[in-house]
Amino acid sequence: MANLNGKISEEVVFDITLEWLVDKCHRNAKEKGFWDKKRRVAELLMLIVSELAEAMEADRHGDKDNFNEEIADTLIRLCDLCGGLKIDIVKVTLDKMRKNAKRPRLHGKRY
Numbered sequence: 790m791a792n793l794n795g796k797i798s799e800e801v802v803f804d805i806t807l808e809w810l811v812d813k814c815h816r817n818a819k820e821k822g823f824w825d826k827k828r829r830v831a832e833l834l835m836l837i838v839s840e841l842a843e844a845m846e847a848d849r850h851g852d853k854d855n856f857n858e859e860i861a862d863t864l865i866r867l868c869d870l871c872g873g874l875k876i877d878i879v880k881v882t883l884d885k886m887r888k889n890a891k892r893p894r895l896h897g898k899r900y
Contacts, residue, residue: 806879807868807878807879808879810864810868811868811869811871811872811878812872813868814864814865814866814868814869814872815868815869815871815872815873816872817869818869818872818873823869824873828873830870830874833866833869833870833873834870836866837863837866837867837870840859840860840862840863840866841859841863843855843859843862844856844859844860844863847859
């Protein structure tokens with residue numbers, strides 16, 4: 790498993806779980822003071838959206854490196870939210886995937 794001091798070698802990167810990532814992202818945000826006061830869910834959600842908007846702009850400008858960074862920022866913020874709200878993202882994602890597997894092709898929509 791990767792250690793929690795921020796040093797991740799290529800050899801251990803495949804041992805990282807989503808639970809570890811959620812814990813690491815949330816712990817870092819807490820250490821940096823972002824959870825000193827109660828956070829509003831709406832604000833946390835919009836911060837995630839803003840990272841996606843930045844990714845969209847990077848894509849629009851053909852800036853692949855910045856696009857990748859903004860996607861990473863999105864995941865970091867989502868993991869922080871899950872950690873802060875005690876959401877078991879693995880469980881709820883698997884539950885949703887099972888639900889989606891029973892839906893019709895394209896969820897019944899025409900594209």
